[in-house]
Amino acid sequence: xxxxxxxxxxxxxxxxxxxxxxxxxxxxxxxxxxxxxxxxxxxxxxxxxxxxxxxxxxxxxxxxxxxxxxxxxxxxxxxxxxxxxxxxxxxxxxxxxxxxxxxxxxxxxxxxxxxxxxxxxxxxxxxxxxxxxxxxxxxxxxxxxxxxxxxxxxxxxxxxxxxxxxxxxxxxxxxxxxxxxxxxxxxxxxxxxxxxxxxxxxxxxxxx
Amino acid sequence: xxxxxxxxxxxxxxxxxxxxxxxxxxxxxxxxxxxxxxxxxxxxxxxxxxxxxxxxxxxxxxxxxxxxxxxxxxxxxxxxxxxxxxxxxxxxxxxxxxxxxxxxxxxxxxxxxxxxxxxxxxxxxxxxxxxxxxxxxxxxxxxxxxxxxxxxxxxxxxxxxxxxxxxxxxxxxxxxxxxxxxxxxxxxxxxxxxxxxxxxxxxxxxxxxxxxxxxxxxxxxxxxxxxxxxxxxxxxxxxxxxxxxxxxxxxxxxxxxxxxxxxxxxxxxxxxxxxxxxxxxxxxxxxxxxxxxxxxxxxxxxxxxxxxxxxxxxxxxxxxxxxxxxxxxxxxxxxxxxxxxxxxxxxxxxxxxxxxxxxxxxxxxxxxxxxxxxxxxxxxxxxxxxxxxxxxxx
Numbered sequence: 020x021x022x023x024x025x026x027x028x029x030x031x032x033x034x035x036x037x038x039x040x041x042x043x044x045x046x047x048x049x050x051x052x053x054x055x056x057x058x059x060x061x062x063x064x065x066x067x068x069x070x071x072x073x074x075x076x077x078x079x080x081x082x083x084x085x086x087x088x089x090x091x092x093x094x095x096x097x098x099x100x101x102x103x104x105x106x107x108x109x110x111x112x113x114x115x116x117x118x119x120x121x122x123x124x125x126x127x128x129x130x131x132x133x134x135x136x137x138x139x140x141x142x143x144x145x146x147x148x149x150x151x152x153x154x155x156x157x158x159x160x161x162x163x164x165x166x167x168x169x170x171x172x173x174x175x176x177x178x179x180x181x182x183x184x185x186x187x188x189x190x191x192x193x194x195x196x197x198x199x200x201x202x203x204x205x206x207x208x209x210x211x212x213x214x215x216x217x218x219x220x221x222x223x224x225x226x227x
Numbered sequence: 228x229x230x231x232x233x234x235x236x237x238x239x240x241x242x243x244x245x246x247x248x249x250x251x252x253x254x255x256x257x258x259x260x261x262x263x264x265x266x267x268x269x270x271x272x273x274x275x276x277x278x279x280x281x282x283x284x285x286x287x288x289x290x291x292x293x294x295x296x297x298x299x300x301x302x303x304x305x306x307x308x309x310x311x312x313x314x315x316x317x318x319x320x321x322x323x324x325x326x327x328x329x330x331x332x333x334x335x336x337x338x339x340x341x342x343x344x345x346x347x348x349x350x351x352x353x354x355x356x357x358x359x360x361x362x363x364x365x366x367x368x369x370x371x372x373x374x375x376x377x378x379x380x381x382x383x384x385x386x387x388x389x390x391x392x393x394x395x396x397x398x399x400x401x402x403x404x405x406x407x408x409x410x411x412x413x414x415x416x417x418x419x420x421x422x423x424x425x426x427x428x429x430x431x432x433x434x435x436x437x438x439x440x441x442x443x444x445x446x447x448x449x450x451x452x453x454x455x456x457x458x459x460x461x462x463x464x465x466x467x468x469x470x471x472x473x474x475x476x477x478x479x480x481x482x483x484x485x486x487x488x489x490x491x492x493x494x495x496x497x498x499x500x501x502x503x504x505x506x507x508x509x510x511x512x513x514x515x516x517x518x519x520x521x522x523x524x525x526x527x528x529x530x531x532x533x534x535x536x537x538x539x540x541x542x543x544x545x546x547x548x549x550x551x552x553x554x555x556x557x558x559x560x561x562x563x564x565x566x567x568x569x570x571x572x573x574x575x576x577x578x579x580x581x582x583x584x585x586x587x588x589x590x591x592x593x594x595x596x597x598x599x600x601x602x603x604x605x606x607x608x609x610x611x612x613x614x615x616x617x618x619x620x621x
Contacts, residue, residue, distance in 0.1 A: 028547070037544075038551065043617050057619070062580040064541060064561045064569065066619045086618045088543035088560070199561070199568065 029089060030123040036093035041100050044070060044082035052082070054150065056142025059135050063168035063199045065091045069139040071102070071110075073147050078102045078110055083139075090122075090129040097121045098136040111144050113137045131169040131195040138162075138170040165207050168199035173210050180214035187211075231553045232599040236439075236531060236592030237388050237416060238557060243441035243593065246485045250443060253481035260475040261466060270477040277484025281448050284487040285433060286424035290453075293470045294480050297447035298415040299338040301434035302382075304449055304460040304471075305411045306342045309379045310350050313458045318469040322456035323407065326379035328353040330408075332365055332394070333575040339382050339413055340571075357383065361577050362524035363392030371402050378408040385417035385428070389559060389572040389588055390523035391532030393421065400429030409455055415439055415447075419490035420498065420529050431455045437479065441593060442486030446479035493593075501591045502530035504600050508589060509533050511604040516611050522559075522573055522586055531591040534559075536573075536582040539620035540611055545587055548610040554603055559586035581620075 027034050044050055052070035059066040065087035072080040081099040085091050098118055102110045115134040119125055145161055147153075162172035171194045179193040187204060190196055190211055197204050233241065242250070253273050258266030260274045275289070282289040295301045309322050309329065331343050333356040343354045357370045365383060374381070381403040386393045400410045411432035417423055419440035425433055432455065437446035449471075451457060463472030513519060518538035537545065542558030549556055559570030561584060569583035578586075589603070615621075 037547065040617060045616065061584070061620060064580070064584045068619045084617055084619045086539065086620050087541050089547045091541075092544060092617060 032123045033090060033093040033125065036096040037089045040092055040096040042082050044084050050082050054143040054147025056139045056146055058138040058142055058170045060167060061086055065135055067095050067135050067139040069143045071143045071147060073107065076107055078105050078107065090125050093122060094118050094136045098140060102140060107144055111141055113140060135170045138164065165210055166196045166203040169195050171196040176207060176210045177214040180211055180218055185215060230602050232602055233555045233594060234589045234591060235555045235557050237588065237590035239438045240441045240592050241594055242443060243486060243489055245489060246442055246482050249485040250478055250482035253478035260477050273481040274475055274477050277480045280484035280487040284418060284491045285450055286426055287450050291450055293449040293467045295447045295449050295471055296445055298413065298434050298436035300460065301447050301449035302338045302413055303342050305432045306346060306382065307460055308456050308458045310346055319458045320454065320456050322379050326377055328355060328377045328379060330355045330357055330373050330378060330381045332357045332359060332383045334359055334363055334387055334572040335384055336388055336413060359575055363387055363390050363576050364524055364527060365394055365399060367398055370399065374403055374406045374408060376406060378406055380409050380411060382411040382413065385412045385414040385423065386529050387572060388416045389570055390534045391529035392524045393527040393529065396428040396430055416529060419494065420531055422494065425450060437483040437486055440486045440490045442483045443479050446476060446483045497593065498530040504591055504595055505531060505533050508600050508603065512607065515604065515608040520582065522576065522578065533589040534586060536578065536586045537611060538585060539618045540614040541584050542586055544614050545610065548614065552606045554606060557588045560584045
């Protein structure tokens with residue numbers, strides 16, 4: 020048989036992070052986190068836990084655990100490297116696309132795995148802020164998760180709507196929403212309708 | 228040492244060296260078996276010998292064997308023969324009228340499930356899924372309640388590809404026949420691994436595949452009892468007694484025949500040897516790794532198949548860490564399937580999504596050695612410890 024070095028299922032960067040994951044939370048080190056976030060579920064096949072340490076408004080250290088496939092492990096590992104030293108404001112804005120770029124891409128069917136990492140991080144940041152009574156003067160309110168399985172938020176649905184999604188199928192193509200248990204479909208379509216209404220409304224205002 | 232351990236024989240098997248020899252020998256004999264001249268007769272004789280071997284491994288008559296492109300085509304041909312509205316042309320035997328229901332087991336391969344669903348969507352046929360128990364065996368009482376005077380065809384796999392569970396086709400056939408329905412079995416995983424005799428099974432149709440028995444890909448068997456409903460799927464020339472048009476794939480059929488002969492000759496000893504290795508693997512894993520469970524039926528299982536769920540360890544990660552050690556297995560995890568849904572077989576057996584995501588199938592074969600099993604028992608425990616140390620589940 021040919022050696023296993025080439026044409027692996029994933030990019031070399033993913034493989035490298037899968038083989039040597041960084042910043043995994045170990046039981047021994049007794050990591051004292053300042054914020055903690057979990058997203059996903061075992062039922063859906065992916066679950067991520069992200070812990071952060073914060074000093075002077077910056078993430079100084081990060082630990083994680085993941086139940087999931089190779090790309091889920093690699094994307095959480097990658098995220099844990101990306102956020103070190105980052106300001107909370109910047110870290111809260113990390114997008115799935117940034118994680119994907121860092122990993123040199125993932126197969127289409129695997130994109131949802133990396134989409135979880137930013138949600139878990141965001142949840143950890145929110146937890147840190149809540150613990151410390153920090154009210155963020157953000158224009159934007161925090162995203163609400165609509166699809167628990169894949170961690171798709173109302174903001175993701177808005178982004179998909181802005182990108183032209185009007186049907187359930189189009190929304191699924193853009194976000195992978197509801198491709199596991201599908202229970203969120205009704206709720207998700209309501210959110211899509213609201214988003215489309217909002218976009219339409221904005222457009223009307225522009226024309227005023 | 229650079230060991231490669233292939234434990235994915237239910238996906239496909241390595242070509243047997245003798246089969247390869249027969250294959251390349253036949254490739255050089257290029258004549259069209261349908262031709263009357265010497266070139267054609269030479270190829271036709273290879274096909275005829277191979278057909279006899281294909282019949283022998285099933286306890287059937289050579290004239291009842293149709294060669295197809297594989298298990299999927301055989302399955303499609305049988306199910307499509309029961310679609311309504313087929314014109315009664317030459318070579319077609321129509322199913323009895325007024326029967327538009329098909330019963331398939333809930334754990335069939337997609338080659339059956341999707342074909343049945345296509346008949347439902349295109350022709351309005353009704354498809355019933357026969358439930359299975361926790362070990363994957365058909366619940367015969369529930370099955371009997373599904374069978375009625377509208378049932379045209381029952382299709383139940385002889386052995387399951389994922390968990391290896393073997394069905395009581397003799398009982399299933401008896402129940403179906405009593406109600407006037409025909410019976411098909413997808414025996415792709417069973418042939419060559421356990422004794423298969425069409426008379427004992429009592430079925431009317433059987434599908435088998437070359438590449439699951441150390442033969443080439445792209446060649447399969449459709450066995451049919453004489454006089455049962457049939458309509459060709461492929462239209463064209465009169466090859467295969469008018470049952471399957473298209474130039475006869477003589478080299479692949481010759482290879483299939485050799486594969487059938489070797490499988491038949493070695494079946495009893497191989498089955499014992501593989502069951503021994505499989506049981507050693509299972510016991511070794513259970514000794515070394517906690518929180519495992521068996522999927523399938525301990526009493527009615529293919530001798531080469533071991534399907535286990537590992538708690539807190541997602542299957543694709545396990546598969547890929549094993550791959551990095553040159554060990555090939557498969558998983559029922561959603562992540563490896565591209566569908567985002569875990570194995571329908573394990574879910575039908577009542578396994579939780581977590582256990583389905585964490586399932587690993589080890590399917591042994593003719594090339595599997597004692598050393599291979601020891602190698603896996605050496606490599607798997609640290610991999611499992613590592614995955615579990617990273618897992619959110621404890």
